[in-house]
Amino acid sequence: MMESVFRLPARTLAGLAVTALAATALVAVATTTSATAATGLGQLAAAKGKYFGTALANNHLGESAYATVADREFNSVTPENEMKWDATEPSRGSFNYTGGDAIVSHAQAHGQSVRGHTLVWHSQLPSWVSNGGFNSSTLTSIMQNHISNVAGHYQGKLYAWDVVNEAFNDDGSRRQSVFQTTIGDSYIATAFQAARAADPSAKLYYNDYNIEGVNSKSTAVYNMVKAFKQQGVPIDGVGFQAHFILGQIPSDLQANLQRFADLGVDVALTEVDVRMQTPADSTKLATQSGNYNTLTKACLNVTRCVGITVWGVTDTYSWVPDVFSGYGAPLLFDDNYNSKPAYTGVSNAFGGTTSSPSPSASPSASPSASPSSSPGTGKACSATYALVNQWNTGFQSEVTVKNSGSAAISGWTVTWTFPNGQTITQLWNGTLSQSGANVTVKNASYNGALAANASTTFGFTGNWSGTNGIPSSVNCTGA
Ligand code: G3I
Numbered sequence: 001m002m003e004s005v006f007r008l009p010a011r012t013l014a015g016l017a018v019t020a021l022a023a024t025a026l027v028a029v030a031t032t033t034s035a036t037a038a039t040g041l042g043q044l045a046a047a048k049g050k051y052f053g054t055a056l057a058n059n060h061l062g063e064s065a066y067a068t069v070a071d072r073e074f075n076s077v078t079p080e081n082e083m084k085w086d087a088t089e090p091s092r093g094s095f096n097y098t099g100g101d102a103i104v105s106h107a108q109a110h111g112q113s114v115r116g117h118t119l120v121w122h123s124q125l126p127s128w129v130s131n132g133g134f135n136s137s138t139l140t141s142i143m144q145n146h147i148s149n150v151a152g153h154y155q156g157k158l159y160a161w162d163v164v165n166e167a168f169n170d171d172g173s174r175r176q177s178v179f180q181t182t183i184g185d186s187y188i189a190t191a192f193q194a195a196r197a198a199d200p201s202a203k204l205y206y207n208d209y210n211i212e213g214v215n216s217k218s219t220a221v222y223n224m225v226k227a228f229k230q231q232g233v234p235i236d237g238v239g240f241q242a243h244f245i246l247g248q249i250p251s252d253l254q255a256n257l258q259r260f261a262d263l264g265v266d267v268a269l270t271e272v273d274v275r276m277q278t279p280a281d282s283t284k285l286a287t288q289s290g291n292y293n294t295l296t297k298a299c300l301n302v303t304r305c306v307g308i309t310v311w312g313v314t315d316t317y318s319w320v321p322d323v324f325s326g327y328g329a330p331l332l333f334d335d336n337y338n339s340k341p342a343y344t345g346v347s348n349a350f351g352g353t354t355s356s357p358s359p360s361a362s363p364s365a366s367p368s369a370s371p372s373s374s375p376g377t378g379k380a381c382s383a384t385y386a387l388v389n390q391w392n393t394g395f396q397s398e399v400t401v402k403n404s405g406s407a408a409i410s411g412w413t414v415t416w417t418f419p420n421g422q423t424i425t426q427l428w429n430g431t432l433s434q435s436g437a438n439v440t441v442k443n444a445s446y447n448g449a450l451a452a453n454a455s456t457t458f459g460f461t462g463n464w465s466g467t468n469g470i471p472s473s474v475n476c477t478g479a
Contacts, residue, residue, distance in 0.1 A: 042075030051307035207239035213250025380405030
């Protein structure tokens with residue numbers, strides 16, 4: 001599918017009008033994103049209020065073993081290459097969403113949320129951009145137009161976007177990409193503002209590697225995020241790629257995640273792998289299992305660590321051997337889709353059983369054991385309303401739904417009455433009905449099941465005028 005359009009101003013301006021309220025009014029702490037896989041690591045993660053995802057490559061989805069494992073184990077996906085600039089805007093103003101659309105449809109059909117990757121990056125950048133010789137204002141327009149089109153195309157369908165990827169060097173200085181050398185430091189904030197305007201419901205992330213421990217690079221990113229929060233630049237999260245070497249997980253990983261979370265952003269491990277010198281042997285695989293266990297626990301121990309994504313389903317298709325000669329075997333499933341000890345390392349961290357799936361295991365049929373929904377059986381939930389952004393006549397809110405009872409629930413209904421005639425224009429991660437001031441939101445197909453104490457969120461944008469008061473009470477009923 002090719003589209004040839006230049007689109008920008010209207011929504012950009014609306015988004016840029018986001019007030020300083022954006023930085024201060026986020027009351028609730030978002031935890032869960034959404035989906036629950038039929039079985040597997042995604043389900044274990046969801047029970048802890050996190051997601052567990054994988055990079056997904058469209059060209060492998062036709063292989064049944066690949067798709068079976070991907071759909072069984074993961075409740076979040078990141079397109080490995082399909083949403084990058086070279087794929088989405090190979091020539092100026094010509095947009096191609098074929099691969100990205102296929103990933104999104106597959107994810108939607110399997111109850112998986114999607115992390116968009118990535119809008120602005122020096123790599124996989126077509127030469128018409130990197131070698132175009134544009135001046136600052138033209139390249140800024142080109143970047144804004146790219147973001148407006150690509151993020152606009154996926155508006156409302158993605159959980160998050162990696163807005164800017166790998167903009168720093170290891171010493172903490174800015175990478176001399178064409179965006180940096182032509183536009184200067186301001187390009188990153190400009191990109192985030194354009195992304196917010198194009199898709200107000202996506203969480204906006206800065207994403208990088210070698211920032212997992214406290215070091216010069218992570219501190220430079222930390223200082224940028226801190227400044228963005230102070231200046232009202234719309235950033236919601238930081239992605240730590242976590243391309244690790246066997247036995248070299250930084251000892252301060254958890255502390256580093258926590259210091260970013262303390263700035264008021266979500267954090268996530270976004271591209272995890274743990275590479276080893278090949279061939280693998282049982283000692284290395286055991287070490288790798290411990291490494292995966294450690295990194296999973298680091299995320300679990302940080303409330304605002306929303307989830308973990310591994311960078312591929314199987315060792316066979318990992319990027320590692322192509323780039324690091326003599327290294328490989330970095331993922332949870334081997335070349336034959338057998339789960340590795342690393343799988344058990346993750347599963348144990350989530351409190352799962354030690355058994356790992358057999359390679360031939362097909363996805364379990366349906367979550368048929370639907371619990372009884374009779375009242376008075378400990379099924380209860382609570383809902384917390386948070387105003388996230390507010391501008392001119394628009395606003396964005398987020399509601400956190402928590403299972404506050406002693407039993408698992410299989411669905412929830414949240415209701416409230418708007419005090420000032422607000423109307424919802426778009427809602428995600430739930431199903432909406434609004435009648436006058438009365439709002440009812442039921443769970444989406446993928447986020448109704450919540451274990452005791454687990455939580456999920458839904459969000460929406462709406463219109464207001466005069467006053468934008470917060471509902472005095474928000475009710476939740478669990479089923
Ligand atoms: O699409 C072409 C295909 O037409 C051609 O026949 C083939 C021949 O080599 O190449 C294909 O492109 C490859 C592309 O992946 C799609 O498969 C590129 O050569 C190859 O370089 C590219 O590698 C990707 C790499 O990013 C590029 O930088 C990896 O799959 C992908 O896993 C990797 O992911 C990055 C993250 O986006 C950012 N963080 C680091 C991470 C690992 O490098």
